[in-house]
Amino acid sequence: MAYSEKVIDHYTNPKNVGTLDKSSKKVGTGLVGAPECGDVMRLQIEVDDATGVITDAKFKTFGCGSAIASSSLATEWLKGRTIDEAVTIDNMDLVEELNLPPVKIHCSVLAEDAIKAAINDYRVKNGLEELAFEEKGVH
Amino acid sequence: MLKFPIYLDNNATTPMDPRVLEAMIPYFTEHFGNAASRNHPFGWQAEEAVDYAREQVAQLIGADPKEIIFTSGATEGDNLAIKGVYEMYASKGNHIITATTEHKAVLDTCKHIEKLGGEVTYLQVKPDGLIDLTELEAAIKPTTILIAIMYANNEIGVIQPVKEISTIAKKHGVLFFTDAVQAVGKIPVDVQKDGIDIMAFTAHKMYGPKGIGALYVRRKNPRVKVTAQMDGGGHERGMRSGTLNVPGIVGFGKACELARLDMEADAKRLSVLRDKLENALLQIEEAYVNGNREHRLPHVANISFKHVEGEGLLMGFNKNIALSSGSACTSASLEPSYVLKALGLGDDLAHSSLRFGLGRFTTEEQIDYTIEQISNTVHKLREMSPLWEMYKEGIDLNSIEWAHH
Ligand SMILES: Cc1ncc(COP(=O)(O)O)c(C=O)c1O
Ligand code: FES
Numbered sequence: 001m002a003y004s005e006k007v008i009d010h011y012t013n014p015k016n017v018g019t020l021d022k023s024s025k026k027v028g029t030g031l032v033g034a035p036e037c038g039d040v041m042r043l044q045i046e047v048d049d050a051t052g053v054i055t056d057a058k059f060k061t062f063g064c065g066s067a068i069a070s071s072s073l074a075t076e077w078l079k080g081r082t083i084d085e086a087v088t089i090d091n092m093d094l095v096e097e098l099n100l101p102p103v104k105i106h107c108s109v110l111a112e113d114a115i116k117a118a119i120n121d122y123r124v125k126n127g128l129e130e131l132a133f134e135e136k137g138v139h
Numbered sequence: 140m141l142k143f144p145i146y147l148d149n150n151a152t153t154p155m156d157p158r159v160l161e162a163m164i165p166y167f168t169e170h171f172g173n174a175a176s177r178n179h180p181f182g183w184q185a186e187e188a189v190d191y192a193r194e195q196v197a198q199l200i201g202a203d204p205k206e207i208i209f210t211s212g213a214t215e216g217d218n219l220a221i222k223g224v225y226e227m228y229a230s231k232g233n234h235i236i237t238a239t240t241e242h243k244a245v246l247d248t249c250k251h252i253e254k255l256g257g258e259v260t261y262l263q264v265k266p267d268g269l270i271d272l273t274e275l276e277a278a279i280k281p282t283t284i285l286i287a288i289m290y291a292n293n294e295i296g297v298i299q300p301v302k303e304i305s306t307i308a309k310k311h312g313v314l315f316f317t318d319a320v321q322a323v324g325k326i327p328v329d330v331q332k333d334g335i336d337i338m339a340f341t342a343h344k345m346y347g348p349k350g351i352g353a354l355y356v357r358r359k360n361p362r363v364k365v366t367a368q369m370d371g372g373g374h375e376r377g378m379r380s381g382t383l384n385v386p387g388i389v390g391f392g393k394a395c396e397l398a399r400l401d402m403e404a405d406a407k408r409l410s411v412l413r414d415k416l417e418n419a420l421l422q423i424e425e426a427y428v429n430g431n432r433e434h435r436l437p438h439v440a441n442i443s444f445k446h447v448e449g450e451g452l453l454m455g456f457n458k459n460i461a462l463s464s465g466s467a468c469t470s471a472s473l474e475p476s477y478v479l480k481a482l483g484l485g486d487d488l489a490h491s492s493l494r495f496g497l498g499r500f501t502t503e504e505q506i507d508y509t510i511e512q513i514s515n516t517v518h519k520l521r522e523m524s525p526l527w528e529m530y531k532e533g534i535d536l537n538s539i540e541w542a543h544h
Contacts, residue, residue: 003454011454017523034541035526036486038448038466038475042525060525062446064466065454068523 003065004099010069015076018058020044028083028122030114039063039107041071043114045078045086047122052082059114066104070094070111083119087131143459145505149344149498150293150321150439151463155390156346156499162393163348166386174383175374185385192392199395200338201329202355208375209388212352213320216339217244219354219379220316223365224285224337225252228314232282236313238262238270239481241289245318249287258282266483267431268297272307279311290319290328290338294465294478294494295430296439298322305334314363320344324398325436326406330355336363342387346499347394351387354379401499409497410437412506416495417442419510423517425530429479429492438497441465441479443488446527447520452493455516460509465492487526487536 003011022029026046033040039062046056057075061068073094078086091112095105120130146154166188174189176182193204210216221235237249239261249259260278262270270288279286286308291298301317308315316337322328323338324345330338341352356378357363364378371380417440420426425445444452449466465476466489474480475489484492493513497506521527529536 008454011451014523019528031525031539035490035536036541038450038486038490040525040541060523060528062451062524062526063448064450067448068451 006073006098007065007069007100010072010098011065014059014068014072016056016058016072016079017060019060020046020056020058025049025125026122028118028120028125030117030119030121032113032117033063033110035062039067039110041067041110041114043071043074043111043118045083045118045122047083049126052084054078054081054083054086063110064104064107066098066100067107067110069098070100070108071114073097074111074115078115083122086115087119089115141504141508144457145460145509147495147497147501147505147509148461148463149501150296150494150496152343152349153346153498154500155343155348156394156397158397159347159390159393163386163390166389170385172385174385175372185383188385188389189383192388192395195392195396195399196353199328199399200323200340200355201331203358205376206330206355206358208354208356208378209383209391210339210352210354210379211350211384212343213242213318213339213341214244216341216352216354217242217318218248219365219368220337220339221245221248221252221285221287222368223378224314224316224363225255225257226366227364228284232280232284233257234260234280234282235285235287236260236262236275236278236283237287238264238289240264240268240292240294240478241287242293242318242320245287245289262288264481267434268292268295268429268478268482269431269434270299270304272300272303275304276307276311279307279313283311283313285314285316287316287318290317290322291326291436291439292430292478293321294476295441295482296321296436297430298326298434298436300434301333301335305336308336309334314361321436321439324395324402325438327402330357336361337365342391342394345394345398348387348390351384351391353391405499406437409501412501412503413438413440413495413497415503416440416497416506416510420444420513423514426517427488429482429484429488438501440495441492442495443479443484443492444517445488445491446524446530447517448490449492451520452491452513452516455519456509456512460512463494463496465494466490 020027041061057078059071061071091108094108172181172185174185197204314336323340336357338355343349429441449464479489
């Protein structure tokens with residue numbers, strides 16, 4: 001299967017690969033997927049607690065090129081948004097931006113799940129209630 | 140100068156040798172006759188060419204030309220062998236023994252047999268990919284009519300103990316069929332010495348054309364017959380009807396002749412290159428060879444790079460290097476390679492594997508480039524891998540409760 005230019009670009013020059021201090025109260029960490037499924041994604045956000053704005057985002061992904069591209073793009077989109085805005089990021093936005101074919105939709109779902117998991121981790125750490133999300137899992 | 144892309148997926152198919160193409164060309168145009176046309180020179184010429192090719196094919200495997208049944212390839216050969224024996228020997232029994240690492244053409248045919256009311260035993264393999272001969276013998280019962288075990292595996296290159304299997308089969312009066320697609324033309328295969336009763340192989344894995352293969356069916360000690368699976372003109376001693384693919388057969392014959400002449404030198408050269416590749420890649424931390432390294436085809440290697448995913452890995456260089464991966468994500472299904480799983484590999488390692496199939500046209504320069512590219516990509520992806528980071532921090536990955544999605 002041929003990859004889109006954008007997937008190749010994110011794969012070749014991934015944005016925001018790295019690790020934030022997951023013990024910090026300002027950092028939310030989402031770890032989703034499973035090694036058996038061939039994909040694990042860890043996405044982290046650092047939030048300004050006064051404004052709720054995401055000041056930094058990092059990822060590490062074990063997965064195919066589309067999963068790497070989805071997480072790289074997600075970190076770009078997260079930076080500068082408030083966590084309330086971030087919640088609305090939909091996997092289909094990633095699919096569209098990256099031109100992912102149907103068999104690669106689950107890679108984008110993983111990124112959406114990771115965003116939500118990171119936000120919830122941040123919320124719980126800061127005494128906010130966990131948001132309930134509907135299951136999008138396709139694996 | 141290196142020319143891209145480099146082809147290292149010779150277990151999937153091989154390029155055709157130019158000498159094979161040359162032999163075939165006249166049989167598309169001037170010599171287009173039907174080998175079954177008995178009454179004019181066009182037919183005679185085609186028949187003569189087929190007879191000659193049949194000898195070339197037979198000679199490669201130590202068979203008599205009359206024992207060669209031309210088919211469309213090994214998928215058909217596997218089907219014809221298993222279904223054909225099941226029907227032909229129905230009065231003797233209905234039990235077949237095979238192994239979990241067989242090609243789908245064998246496994247799915249066996250599933251079909253089960254639907255028809257037959258009984259199939261699927262032997263597990265040992266962690267190195269070899270079957271256990273004691274288990275094989277223990278699985279034989281009075282109703283067993285066929286043992287179907289491949290010669291060499293297409294994913295890991297492991298060579299089964301064919302002689303020992305045939306000895307067991309003979310002792311119990313059971314027929315032995317082997318899918319020898321990956322072995323014929325690459326290593327010495329001799330149906331007499333190996334004690335094989337039925338054997339499927341195919342031209343496109345040995346520098347011949349696609350769409351042509353053969354089923355060896357023994358004629359003496361014992362005389363074996365398989366029930367035809369297609370009705371028609373009764374070609375190929377009644378076992379496989381259909382107008383013969385004369386250019387394909389001519390090419391197959393030529394490919395067999397070349398294999399007979401070049402095999403030893405090819406194998407020697409390729410095993411040196413394969414070992415160079417493998418040893419260099421094993422310098423990478425947490426890299427493992429899958430399958431038995433001793434009983435293995437000389438041109439094949441299957442290696443897992445822990446904590447990087449196969450498809451992601453391929454993407455790092457697949458513009459320039461054609462390889463295949465055991466990862467699920469390369470295929471339509473989400474299951475990683477059933478062969479690697481049958482060896483007992485965890486899903487993580489099964490998802491992290493690359494299969495290398497070197498071939499007659501592989502050069503050392505290509506291998507050097509491949510080593511460099513793969514090493515670079517593995518390192519790059521591990522920098523991006525959360526699993527690698529956890530592993531480096533000493534976190535036991537099995538202790539994590541993964542959110543299954
Ligand atoms: C072990 C094995 N058996 C059977 C086949 C099928 O052969 P063919 O492509 O000629 O149908 C293959 C090739 O994919 C193979 O590797
Ligand atoms: S992570 Fe499975 S195909 Fe992308």
